[in-house]
Amino acid sequence: MLTTQQEKLMGELKAIVEKHGTDRSALIPILQDVQKCYHTISDFAMQVIADMLGIHPVEVNSVVTFYAFLNEKYHGKFVIRLCRTISCEMAGKAAVARQLENDLGIKFGETTDDGRFTLEWANCIGMCDQGPAMLVNDQVFTRVTPEKVHDILQMCEQSFGPHTLQKAEEHVL
Helix, strand or coil: CCCHHHHHHHHHHHHHHHHHCCCHHHHHHHHHHHHHHHCCCCHHHHHHHHHHHCCCHHHHHHHHHHCCCCCCCCCCCEEEEEECCHHHHHCCHHHHHHHHHHHHCCCCCCECCCCCEEEEEECCCCCHHHCCCEEECCEEECCCCHHHHHHHHHHHHHCCCCCCCCCHHHHCC
16 A cells, blocks of 8 residues: 555656656666756655666666765756866865865765755766866856855755755655
8 A cells, every 4th residue: 555655756756757758768767867857866766767668677777886976865956067187186175175074064975954955976077187076966067165065055046945855764665
């Protein structure tokens, strides 16, 4: 017997699948949309997507666990990924990382208690000539300094309304 939340999620997943189609090639765009909407891809969502695409759930799980930008674990509304390549290291990445951790009160690999921010490392974001480089969701920031970190976080806070995020536990079914 499905809960009301699961039924609601199934309806929302059905709309996402209808948008992209039921071909196996639609799997990643479907998962990206689910990640964007819910900040996680739950086991229940993976099962429903597998059923709708007619593939085995382990295939969906394999894709989710393989790609760094897809997550089973809840991620904040703003996922901050700091490049950790040698060129960014030489350009001052360590100071930027310290500033992010200090300002947000979390370490890399963690999400703030309010569910707003997640800190992650990125192996390369292709901006080696403009490091340190950082992604906030899909937006690239280059030549980031500890001073710029405050402005970037403030920009995120300003775009964050109280109605834009539900508690993490409401998303994980």
